[in-house]
Amino acid sequence: MLLAQWILIDARRSLERLEGRSMCFVSRSAISAILFAMLSPISAQPNLPTPGSSWGELRFPGSEQREDEENLILEGAVEQGIDLVRLSKDSVLGVFGKVDYTLDTKKLDWNRKLKLGTGIKLRHYVSSSKVVSVGVKYELDRRFVHDRTMEGVQFFANWFASWSLPIDFADDADSALGIDFPGLTWGEIRYPGSHVIDEEDDFIVEGAIEQGVDWVAVPNWGTFNTYAALDYIADTEELSYNNALTLGVGAKFKRKIGSQWLLQYGIELAHDQRWVTGRSEDAVVLFLNWSGWWDARATRLDFPKP
Secondary structure, three states: OHHHHHHHHHHHHHHHOOOOOOOOHHHHHHHHHHHHHHHOHHHHOOOOOOOEEEEEEEEEOOOOOHHHOOOOEEEEEEEEEEEEEEOOOOEEEEEEEEEEEEEEOOOOHHHOEEEEEEEEEEEEEEEOOEEEEEEEEEEEEEEOOOOEEEEEEEEEEEEEEEEEOOOOOOOHHHHOOOOEOEEEEEEEEEEOOOOOHHHOOOOEEEEEEEEEEEEEEEOOOEEEEEEEEEEEEEEOOOOHHHOEEEEEEEEEEEEEEOOOEEEEEEEEEEEEEEOOOOEEEEEEEEEEEEEEEEOHHHOOOOOOOO
């Protein structure tokens, strides 16, 4: 609730700063109505599920691109939602508020921004570890280096899944080591790609897939994991930075914090290929990231409680 109130206050302040720009009454009404729906049901119906999630990453260098050499980047997001209508045991319709942030040490415009968004989405659970969402949001995009604020509506569809490969060991002694094969994938399709002029009529699809091996649990460090990953992005405008594949192999430690938070830190060797320009870059990246979620009532009704 505090997050939604903060978004509402900050969004209104941002709107007041948009000198020389016009916003139609429909847009103001839409963002106000959605935020009102997020705030008002809390006192009237205290049992409504309030799913939330957060992730963040600190990495050096910021990317494989030469512009990000010797650049330390912090980025992440926080989302808070309210499930309004349960359509079935697998599907729910809800509203949400979201904050995305990016900061860097080189003060590049695209790496210094704050996005405030609010919207509505339909979430469907394929299983306890696979979820698909479709929705629409209204977003304010504040860029600090060039002192500008953009705004607009964005449609999106995204997905997430995780797994552990069912590999049988021929030697029972290997199985006793506790070796596991966790993997995950996520992706998103959105239109427009962003509210930057070049992406105002751009469809973007991006995502990643990772397959790893959990080798051993090290006291005070976490589980030692090696992995291979593929990140991809493509668009309809054929912008160089929106058409790329990044291949990475790395090693990391994974530490669970409680039952709903994960901390990871490690090193990755990455190769980035941009096929529009034919440009390719390599980098060794150090990283620290975290992710978490809350309110397990937002999952399928027949899932066992954690």
